Amino acid sequence: GAEGGAAEGAEVAAADQSPTGTGASSSPIGGSSIGPGAATAATAVFIALVVGVETSFGAFLVSYCLGVKGEVGEKEADLATTAFWTTFTLGRFAAAGLVARVRPAATLLGHCVCVCVALAVVLAGGGSRVSVWFGSVLFGAGMSSVFAGAVAHLHELLGPGGMSGGAGGWISAGASSGALVML
Numbered sequence: 001g002a003e004g005g006a007a008e009g010a011e012v013a014a015a016d017q018s019p020t021g022t023g024a025s026s027s028p029i030g031g032s033s034i035g036p037g038a039a040t041a042a043t044a045v046f047i048a049l050v051v052g053v054e055t056s057f058g059a060f061l062v063s064y065c066l067g068v069k070g071e072v073g074e075k076e077a078d079l080a081t082t083a084f085w086t087t088f089t090l091g092r093f094a095a096a097g098l099v100a101r102v103r104p105a106a107t108l109l110g111h112c113v114c115v116c117v118a119l120a121v122v123l124a125g126g127g128s129r130v131s132v133w134f135g136s137v138l139f140g141a142g143m144s145s146v147f148a149g150a151v152a153h154l155h156e157l158l159g160p161g162g163m164s165g166g167a168g169g170w171i172s173a174g175a176s177s178g179a180l181v182m183l
Contacts, residue, residue, distance in 0.1 A: 036158050040167045043154040044174030047147055051178020053115075054143045058085060059182070061136065070127015077132065084136040091144025099145070104153035111149060114142030147175070 034042075058081055065077035072080065099107060118139035125131020151171060155163045 036162055036167075039154060039157050040170050043150050044170040046150055047171060047174040048178040048181055050143070050146050050150065051175055052181025054088070055179050056182050057139055057143075061132070064122075065127055065132060068127035070125070070132070071129040072127055072132045076129075080132050080136040083133065084140040087137045087140030088144050091141045092148070095145030095148065099148065099152060104149050104156050108146065108149040108153055111142050111144070111146045114138060115146070118142055 061081045061084065062074060062077040065072040065080070066074060095107075102110075118135045121131050121138065122135030125135065154167070154171070158167070
């Protein structure tokens with residue numbers, strides 16, 4: 001959530017494994033035309049959007065349920081929001097084992113597909129009980145490690161010694177500003 005942005009930024013700074021701390025190299029990443037600065041900036045913007053999306057879902061699920069006048073009332077929508085945040089938290093723990101076995105790009109793709117399916121279920125369900133609960137839990141699971149997956153992907157792109165304190169600062173700025181991006 002919004003309060004998690006700063007903590008997530010601190011995780012980035014703590015995860016800086018640059019042996020020299022000299023920053024990213026000036027060579028393009030993997031032979032592509034994108035350089036390390038552009039990759040870092042793109043990741044920071046992506047993370048700002050991710051934090052904005054997770055905060056928006058948690059903040060507006062109740063309003064959505066009441067607005068569509070479906071099967072879910074205010075109290076139940078509050079519980080579904082709690083289920084989202086609980087699944088989000090538990091998913092972070094579960095993802096810790098996943099990242100050791102699966103490359104970051106594949107993890108990100110899987111989580112982004114999960115998030116899109118969850119949003120489609122909630123929106124297509126029109127406030128039905130099943131769509132709200134299933135979508136909330138699936139959305140929480142999907143969003144749980146998108147932040148960590150994006151940072152791991154950037155670290156993989158930049159290579160050994162490429163993840164500097166400066167990159168961590170940009171990621172922290174993206175995470176911190178994410179709460180301002182209510183979608």
